[in-house]
Amino acid sequence: MIFHKKVVFAVLLSLTLVLGACAPAASQPDAAAGEDAAAEGLTIGLILVGPRNDHGWSQAHYEGGLFVEEHLPGSQVIVFESLNPADKPEATVASVVADMVEQGAKLIITTSDEFEEDTTTVAASHPEVVFINVSGDDARTGEAPANLGNVMGRMEDMKAIAGCAAALNTQTGHIGYVGPLINHETIRLTASAYLGARHCYETYRGEDPAALKFDVTWIGFWFNIPGVTLDPTEVANNFFDTGVDVIMSGIDTTEAIDVTAQRAAADEAILAVPYDYLNACDSAPAFCLGVPFFSWGPAYLALAESVAAGAWEQSWDWNAANWDALTDPGQTDVGWLDGPALQGQAASDLHDFIAKLAAGEVDLWAGPVNLRDGTVYVAAGQSATDEQIWYLPALLQGMGESQ
Amino acid sequence: MTRPAWLAQLWTLAPVLAALLLTSLLLVAFGASPAEAFSAMWQGAFGSQDRLLTTVAFWIPLLLSALGLLVSFRAGLWNIGIEGQFILGAIGASWVALSLQLPAPLQISLEVLAAMAAGALWAALAGLLKRWGVHEIFGGLALNNLAVILTNFMISGPWQPPEGGSFRGTAPFHADALLPLVGSTRFSLVALALAGLAFGLVLLALRNSRWGLRLKALGRNPRSARLLGVSSRRETLLAMAFCGALAGLGGALRVLSWFDSLRQSISGGIGYLALMVVILAAFRLFWTPLVAFFFASVLSGSIVLQLRTQLHSSLGDILTGVMVLLVLLFGNREVLQTWWSEVRSARRTPGRQS
Amino acid sequence: MRVELDKISKSFGPVQANRGISLTFEAGRIYGLLGENGAGKSTLMKILSGYQTPDSGRILLDAVPQQFRSPLDALAAGIGMLYQDPLDVPPFTVLENYLLGQPGGLAIPRRTAADQLRQLGQHYGFDVHPHERIEDLSLGERQQLELLRLLSGGAQLLILDEPTTGISAEQKSVLFNSLRDLARKERKTLILVSHKLEEVQDLCDQAIVLRQGDYVGGAKLPCPSRKLVNLMFAELPRRAPRPRPVAGTPQLELRDLVVRTPRLALQPVDLSLHAGEVLGLAGLEGNGQELLLRACAGLLPLAGGELRLAGQRQPRLDYLAARKLGLHYLAAGRLEEGLVSGMTLAEHMALVSQNGLFVDRAASRAQTRRQIKQYQIVARPGSRVEELSGGNQQRVLFGLLPDDAQLILAEHPTRGLDLRSSDWIWQQLDLRRREGAAILFLSADLDELLERSDRIAVFSGGRMSRLLDARQTSLNELGHLIGGGA
Ligand SMILES: Nc1ncnc2c1ncn2[C@@H]1O[C@H](COP(=O)(O)OP(=O)(O)OP(=O)(O)O)[C@@H](O)[C@H]1O
């Protein structure tokens, strides 16, 4: 027995010695090259809350980083993924930032509202580095130190388009929305989707908007954490089991469209609108109405260029879509891409709606807008301000909610 | 049949080395240089004073949990519920932090006591369940889930921050509720002192106390222990509670120094990690801090590893996982055997009382 | 196969367990290995079977020197051993356990292997159920299984270390019959280690006697038992006379006591046991006497009736509470129920005799040393209990009894002890009873029951007989009652 163990051990040992001898020699040159490049250009730290290949929120940011590397010569993006206490109990925003700074990062982008407070704190201790927190508002409220700015795409319009696409296609008049956790961002996005859906249900289909059922289920986090959040797969299935025939996703990952694809394959007439990531329709094109997507490349490139040039100034950016290039991730910060399942009259109605939004002919936030409990939020005859939309406190009258 | 003592001692290191080898192979397979990777890890764990202190700060709660497990293992208990006890400790400390406003020393003492009490209580619950015929592995797992649910309920309900909405955690505690930190790190001397104290206490309990002797008898042979006058009910509860208290303390340090508030996934599996630590340390007291420190270093170092190499981020997890697997495979068959027979007997006779 | 031991020596620290022992074993013969507790019998056999390595000396099989690194090595060479203490029970089924020992092992299809095993069992007269779990088997059945494993592994020489201590008379006669067949028909060599001279006389062709690590002589069997006893003990054991009973106050009173287990229900028992009295329980294993003993100690719940300890009614007796009242229980399986493997003598002592938060090591070592001396235990305070010879373990158990024990309940108090040790144990028990302790014990040894008890109760099918006066009754009467007679 013992003899046996020794043999195995000896074999393993000699193996590593051999490997150890060859391997470093092979890879040293590129390591050196990497360092040189970093010395010339701008190093950007990108902190992701989920994995870089989640086909959702985090991947969109990751690709934004690649876009910068491609368009800003000499720049290098270092990524830290899955920074959340469940996946990485050993890491904190502060420690990752410290390591990135040591690696030479001059611009650090924290890509979740989860990081908002920690970013504000840590930015103060690295005044020489520019910090951008995506989706935060500290630069707007004045809580942020001078080296911290915020960026967000104006996804609300795209969500309205997504809601409209859902409303144009529902046969049962019942739309399900898989929501992440509850905060200002998710509330206003979900509400925008509802407003778009309501508008199109009434305008293009001639139905009573009050008859449209629009149910939101909050799973509890941006993505599934087994045992912690509701399971989005179950939530989606549950929607379809209770009469929903078009499902919208507000979470970072792809369960909504995955479930739709599975069940549609068994001949159910159901459709989905995924979220976040440009290619989100790819996994089930036949049942995908289109995707509202974030494209962080243009905004990140602009930021990187201004930091590289020493011209960056603190701001709170809520970037609207480039309506003329709504499908081009290289030119717009938020966009909408039709899905293959969007056909015929519904497609032309949707494009009409988009054109009207772009032209400012439709204002979804025109009063009266009532909160779910019936309180008036925007009085009749008025239109919501940016601030009112950003800080919308609750879902709207007519929406169903559970968590 | 008998190995020399020094070899038996050093045998602990064998799976560690083997795991390093295997990970090296993996790295090569991914086209990365093991030497560079390990040097990045070294840098990340010990590269500067701040980094070293960060590693230590992560090590302390892990160590506390592992120390607690030494006691429950001594009594022959598989306290998988340690994760939940850790979380309950965090909740207990948060409760005091959010509801009282006292001078710092008093405030922190109360937080620590509340955390230890909460952890002990949660553990005792698993002990009680065992008395009623639910094996501590299953009872513990259920209580772990319950602890997570309780955290989520608290942070999205009663302890929601004033600006509302977020599911991330409570608002930061007031300054007097938090442990004094060194520089810009999460390291606290108070935490270190508490860990040292806990080590001494466990040392005393296991090596010198009659209680430790009773636990040893109970763990090795419950039937003989009973005839020698050891009450398995009482000692099971006490051993669980002791372990829970230390885990709870670990949880408290997590909210009071590593973070500044109660967060979702406050533990992130540190309890489970502690189980791996004691198994790797083969339940030996003096090896436990070393192995725990090794785990802390690997995980802490894997941050820089990811930044430098841009490889898959769970390399640190892979390394520790492979290590424990190897221990089970050839480092310590005894552990595997007892574990296996435990699980089997648990599955077979859920109603068994001992 | 001819097996030779050539000048085998082995010591454990200061203890010389075997000193230059040379022996020869011929094929087709049955040897009886005798010697007092701690004489080195088990050690010698463990060396022969590859479980331990000798410090010096050689093992030769058909004149070829061998080096065994493990019991598997030895078995491959044809030597198999049944150990005195059943090794830890792994969580396996009978079949799995059997397969693990086979060359080719788990690769053998289960169906075939199960058939093989059943046939093998039939061949040797054992009833084998391949899918039972080892932990559910009786000691006797585990032995049979182990024997089959060794035989199918190709054992030519079989060693049985005190195989009859824990098994029923029935299992014993099955075992002996198959052992005889093995020697006569299959020309195997058998070595039986035992303290029971009658057994050795009955089964063996030749006796070999060890004393304190030395080979001191042998004898062709049968021969006068005196001769063997003379060889075994340097000085002849002195038989202590039976003391007169001194009946005092009642220590244990039972009224219509009922105990039920899934296997057996004990019919209502009435009994009272007085200070200074010894009551023996007879019966074949599993007829209820164990249930009574355990119920009296609070180790089994009562299903009805009344139990009084020293006059106090105990409706819900628990063993831990009973201990505080001076009741102590000595179970039969020393390492399974009684002592804790891995703990030293001194640790055991500290566990049972000290109070206070911390262990006073010096005190417990001193106290252990005193007990070692008084109970003539071959060990040091720092020895782990599993290192002791079987007889010494038994002595440790007695050494752990506190001085103020009022009621001693013992299963097989002298199982595995040599003549002198068992006599000595009874001297100790008699001392206790003179100081006022009451003793209730069960034994499979009728001579012991007759000789040591004041009164005897016989169990058959869960029913207790009337109480017999040990001085008036006879082996015949006991045998009749054990068989279920009235
Ligand atoms: N592993 C061990 N470590 C220390 N001492 C040992 C060990 N094994 C045996 N001994 C000692 O060697 C001596 C011989 O022991 P052995 O078990 O061979 O006796 P035995 O003749 O089988 O006695 P018994 O009839 O009581 O079983 C004893 O004094 C025992 O304490």
Ligand SMILES: [Mg+2]
């Ligand atoms: Mg022996």
